[in-house]
Amino acid sequence: MKKKSFYFEDYPESALIDNNNNSNIVKISLNRVTFLSFIFFSLILIFGIKIIYLSLSPENSFYNNNIEKNFVKKRRDIVDRNGSVLATNVILYDVGVRPKLLKEKEKKNLLIKLGLLFPELDLNKIKRKLNKEDFFSIEKRLTPNEKDQFWLMGNKAFVFDPKPSRIYPQKSLFSHILGQTDDVNKGISGIEKFYDEDLNNKEKINLPLSLTLDSNLQYLIRKELINAELYFHNIGSGAILMDVENGEILSLVSLPDYDLNQRVSISDNIYTNKITLGVYEFGSVFKTFTVAAGLEHKVISPNTIFKNLKNSLTCDKYTITEHDKLPKNLSAEQILIRSSNIGAVRIAQKIGVEKYKDFLNTLGLLDTINFDLEEIGTPLSFRWGKCKLATTSYGHGITTTPLQLARAYAILGNGGYKIEPSILKIETKSLKKKEQVISHKTSNAINLMLRKVVSLNEGTANFANVQGYDVGGKTGTALKYNSKAKLNTFVSLFPASRPRYVLLVMLDEPKPAPNFVYEFPPSERFPNGYKHKGETRNTSGWNTVVVAGKIIEKIGPILAINNLEASTNF
Amino acid sequence: MINQDKWIKSLPKINIKFNEEKNQVDHYRWVNTIPQKNTHNNVAWRYPLVVILFVCGLLFVAVVKNKTRNLEKEIYSLRASNNVIKYNLNQAILDNEVITSPENISRLAKEYLNTDFIYYKKSQIRQLYDDTAIISKLNKKNNNLSTVKLNEKSNNLSTKIKSVIKKKIEKKKTEIRKLQELYSNPQSIPGEVKTQIASKIKEKKIELKNLYSSPKKIITLERTWKWATVQIAKLFLGIPIVPGK
Numbered sequence: 001m002k003k004k005s006f007y008f009e010d011y012p013e014s015a016l017i018d019n020n021n022n023s024n025i026v027k028i029s030l031n032r033v034t035f036l037s038f039i040f041f042s043l044i045l046i047f048g049i050k051i052i053y054l055s056l057s058p059e060n061s062f063y064n065n066n067i068e069k070n071f072v073k074k075r076r077d078i079v080d081r082n083g084s085v086l087a088t089n090v091i092l093y094d095v096g097v098r099p100k101l102l103k104e105k106e107k108k109n110l111l112i113k114l115g116l117l118f119p120e121l122d123l124n125k126i127k128r129k130l131n132k133e134d135f136f137s138i139e140k141r142l143t144p145n146e147k148d149q150f151w152l153m154g155n156k157a158f159v160f161d162p163k164p165s166r167i168y169p170q171k172s173l174f175s176h177i178l179g180q181t182d183d184v185n186k187g188i189s190g191i192e193k194f195y196d197e198d199l200n201n202k203e204k205i206n207l208p209l210s211l212t213l214d215s216n217l218q219y220l221i222r223k224e225l226i227n228a229e230l231y232f233h234n235i236g237s238g239a240i241l242m243d244v245e246n247g248e249i250l251s252l253v254s255l256p257d258y259d260l261n262q263r264v265s266i267s268d269n270i271y272t273n274k275i276t277l278g279v280y281e282f283g284s285v286f287k288t289f290t291v292a293a294g295l296e297h298k299v300i301s302p303n304t305i306f307k308n309l310k311n312s313l314t315c316d317k318y319t320i321t322e323h324d325k326l327p328k329n330l331s332a333e334q335i336l337i338r339s340s341n342i343g344a345v346r347i348a349q350k351i352g353v354e355k356y357k358d359f360l361n362t363l364g365l366l367d368t369i370n371f372d373l374e375e376i377g378t379p380l381s382f383r384w385g386k387c388k389l390a391t392t393s394y395g396h397g398i399t400t401t402p403l404q405l406a407r408a409y410a411i412l413g414n415g416g417y418k419i420e421p422s423i424l425k426i427e428t429k430s431l432k433k434k435e436q437v438i439s440h441k442t443s444n445a446i447n448l449m450l451r452k453v454v455s456l457n458e459g460t461a462n463f464a465n466v467q468g469y470d471v472g473g474k475t476g477t478a479l480k481y482n483s484k485a486k487l488n489t490f491v492s493l494f495p496a497s498r499p500r501y502v503l504l505v506m507l508d509e510p511k512p513a514p515n516f517v518y519e520f521p522p523s524e525r526f527p528n529g530y531k532h533k534g535e536t537r538n539t540s541g542w543n544t545v546v547v548a549g550k551i552i553e554k555i556g557p558i559l560a561i562n563n564l565e566a567s568t569n570f
Numbered sequence: 571m572i573n574q575d576k577w578i579k580s581l582p583k584i585n586i587k588f589n590e591e592k593n594q595v596d597h598y599r600w601v602n603t604i605p606q607k608n609t610h611n612n613v614a615w616r617y618p619l620v621v622i623l624f625v626c627g628l629l630f631v632a633v634v635k636n637k638t639r640n641l642e643k644e645i646y647s648l649r650a651s652n653n654v655i656k657y658n659l660n661q662a663i664l665d666n667e668v669i670t671s672p673e674n675i676s677r678l679a680k681e682y683l684n685t686d687f688i689y690y691k692k693s694q695i696r697q698l699y700d701d702t703a704i705i706s707k708l709n710k711k712n713n714n715l716s717t718v719k720l721n722e723k724s725n726n727l728s729t730k731i732k733s734v735i736k737k738k739i740e741k742k743k744t745e746i747r748k749l750q751e752l753y754s755n756p757q758s759i760p761g762e763v764k765t766q767i768a769s770k771i772k773e774k775k776i777e778l779k780n781l782y783s784s785p786k787k788i789i790t791l792e793r794t795w796k797w798a799t800v801q802i803a804k805l806f807l808g809i810p811i812v813p814g815k
Contacts, residue, residue: 037617044624051631085667169667219672
């Protein structure tokens with residue numbers, strides 16, 4: 001038997017070869033595994049990332065999205081000082097039609113249905129558009145209920161376009177203050193324009209913009225002004241109620257006004273904001289400033305007697321006369337109470353042009369006021385001279401806005417501290433030290449005199465003597481430029497002992513009211529008061545003061561002023 | 571025979587020493603040839619383990635995600651209902667603002683509140699309090715008003731009814747007169763009858779009084795009584811009952 005011999009020898013090379021082979025195999029297999037695992041890991045990574053992305057991203061539910069859209073506020077609400085909503089956003093719908101989606105028969109059916117459900121629509125116009133246009137709008141700014149009526153018609157050609165729209169629940173009550181927004185929710189007038197950026201601030205979107213106004217007071221004042229139109233047939237009117245301590249405006253009415261929800265372009269001048277934009281000559285209400293300037297500059301005292309006051313004065317081309325027959329000798333106080341033009345001229349002459357001008361500037365009557373609205377008037381500038389001083393002393397030849405006039409009275413009434421009228425409620429009261437521009441002494445003296453204008457029989461504002469409210473004030477009757485029409489004003493401060501509020505009432509072109517029954521308040525001569533009819537005079541005392549008296553009677557209890565009469569008798 | 575030397579000599583002579591050393595059995599070397607636990611194999615096992623763990627993690631994430639998705643759905647539905655409530659609240663606030671606007675309140679007050687409310691000034695109230703004459707005057711006025719109102723009431727009765735009432739009153743009056751006449755002759759009637767007549771006079775007087783105070787009521791009552799008796803009689807006689815007028 002042939003024996004197969006074998007031997008093996010360990011060559012170092014063979015070992016190397018062996019090792020190399022093994023390592024190559026391992027290397028190849030490792031490469032494959034790494035490649036596969038790389039692909040596998042990549043896939044897993046992709047899916048993992050997708051899973052993480054899905055778990056982190058919010059679910060885009062159609063239902064949720066649609067609902068969210070309805071409640072996302074695009075603009076902040078505006079509320080009054082009591083939290084009553086004055087302006088808010090709602091979703092209104094525009095309804096359009098795509099005629100291409102309708103057959104001829106369907107078009108006819110659609111017209112019949114529209115005619116039945118919405119008789120106010122112009123069907124002929126719609127019929128024309130159905131045959132001509134690719135898309136047209138039927139109705140705009142529909143409420144959800146009105147939109148549902150269209151929707152329930154079940155027509156595929158209807159297209160509903162939801163739009164956030166601004167609505168004003170108080171309608172025309174604050175029309176001159178709030179202003180309006182355009183179709184893209186941008187403020188175009190009033191507060192809506194002035195605070196447009198603030199109203200669109202997304203961070204504060206759920207916080208309403210609070211105003212200092214009071215809906216109830218605004219309503220009562222507006223109502224009385226509307227009633228006044230019935231008696232005095234004035235073409236317009238305005239009123240402002242302001243807190244004399246901080247300048248917060250509680251009410252600002254300008255008539256005629258308009259419903260903010262009815263979007264119409266208002267171009268007639270009669271619709272301007274008479275209180276902030278209107279610049280007028282106010283007449284005798286300026287006498288208060290003349291007397292106050294005299295007192296402040298210590299040129300006069302309340303008891304300074306002016307002797308031999310003439311009935312008329314001539315300065316250049318101007319002839320200055322008295323409105324009534326007045327005594328020849330009058331004290332400074334009596335000049336204000338009886339509203340003597342000549343007396344006011346004499347006081348102004350004693351003060352001098354520069355001092356008088358400075359005093360009016362101190363009260364902010366001659367510059368443009370800083371206010372929360374863009375509709376702000378600028379007083380007309382003029383050259384000061386001796387005659388100008390004479391006419392301005394009793395409020396002629398000098399113009400300002402009712403807002404500035406009210407502020408000047410507020411400064412006189414609050415002890416002489418400068419205030420800035422504001423319509424925006426600021427919760428955190430600024431610790432800024434009040435700037436005193438007029439002395440307490442002058443302020444107190446003026447308050448006393450203004451009270452006498454109302455309370456004394458010879459005063460011009462007896463009808464505003466509302467029992468318990470201690471009203472003080474000054475009347476002003478002025479002729480409008482180049483016209484015989486009048487502008488009657490009454491600025492009141494109450495309670496006069498320590499004024500809290502200033503109320504300015506203004507009637508534009510009032511007429512005498514012979515059919516109106518004037519009720520005189522109780523006096524020493526007539527303890528129960530008396531009634532008077534057939535009056536033909538058309539001065540502030542016979543119309544504006546009556547309206548102001550009625551307003552104070554109504555708003556007094558709301559303002560919660562301590563009714564002096566009530567507190568002493570009950 | 572194999573010549574060993576020949577073969578041995580054929581071997582390369584280089585590094586004889588080394589070869590000698592090398593030809594010695596190196597047990598370590600042989601040991602190394604035994605398949606050992608491969609370090610490469612260890613690496614290969616680690617990968618699947620990681621993959622398995624990762625897949626398990628993924629599955630776990632998927633399960634958790636599924637659960638959270640359900641929760642999310644619930645949250646979304648709650649948020650949606652919250653939104654609906656918010657929307658309704660907004661609408662309600664808006665409605666409230668419109669309803670409670672001063673304009674609307676004064677309109678409603680005009681429509682529904684008592685219009686008799688008169689606005690008195692403080693001075694007027696004081697005067698009323700002091701002056702009793704005014705109060706008595708007012709009372710008198712009120713009395714006059716009530717009599718006027720009564721007259722108006724009686725005027726409202728139709729003339730037909732009025733004539734019926736008039737006849738009734740006259741009838742009652744004659745009856746009372748006759749009874750009084752009888753009562754005034756005590757000799758002609760016995761004592762028992764006399765008391766009966768007296769009670770009858772009293773009854774008739776009461777009826778007369780009622781006629782004066784509420785004439786309509788008596789007529790309607792009488793009519794209904796008559797109608798009722800006729801219906802009962804019809805019922806007994808078998809005549810069909812006609813529904814009341």
